[in-house]
Amino acid sequence: MPAALFVTYLVVELLALIGLAQLTGIGWALLILVAISGVGLVLLGRQGRRVFDRFRRASRGEVTAESALADGVIVATGSVLLFVPGLVTGVLGLLALFPPTRALMRPLLEKIATRRFGPLPSFAPSPYRGMVVDADSGDVVDGAVVGQWYDDGHTPGRRAIGPA
Structure with a gap:
């Protein structure tokens, strides 16, 4: 051929x-x-x-x-x-x-x-929001972070890091 x-x-x-x-x-x-x-x-x-x-x-x-x-x-x-x-x-x-x-x-x-x-995934970088400490809700006790969550911008809602 x-x-x-x-x-x-x-x-x-x-x-x-x-x-x-x-x-x-x-x-x-x-x-x-x-x-x-x-x-x-x-x-x-x-x-x-x-x-x-x-x-x-x-x-x-x-x-x-x-x-x-x-x-x-x-x-x-x-x-x-x-x-x-x-x-x-x-x-x-x-x-x-x-x-x-x-x-x-x-x-x-x-x-x-x-x-x-099929369609290609977008190459555009998603906004990285990283680790978020929510100090407004009173979750900080004697300098220790109690309420800490992670937001990667891809999943809806927050994911807890450590004890939540």
């Missing part, structure tokens, strides 16, 4: 290069092939920084984790396609790195991943 896939890849890439060379000439076809790689490398640098920024924003809860992850997967796929030699893979890699086409692909990838794996 992998051999048949590789042969199909070779045939498609050769046909695309031969077709472009017949249309524009061999010199222009090679120049277009090199230009696709150059533009792809510039786009990869910019979009890679945007993806890492999106991951940071997802960790702060500003964007959804699914959106950030989908963006990362699309950019990673585009970068791999750029480094695979060929005209068709280069164009597909450019399309994956180009922000407007990525914005079109992102919701589809989010739906597929959510349907397949």
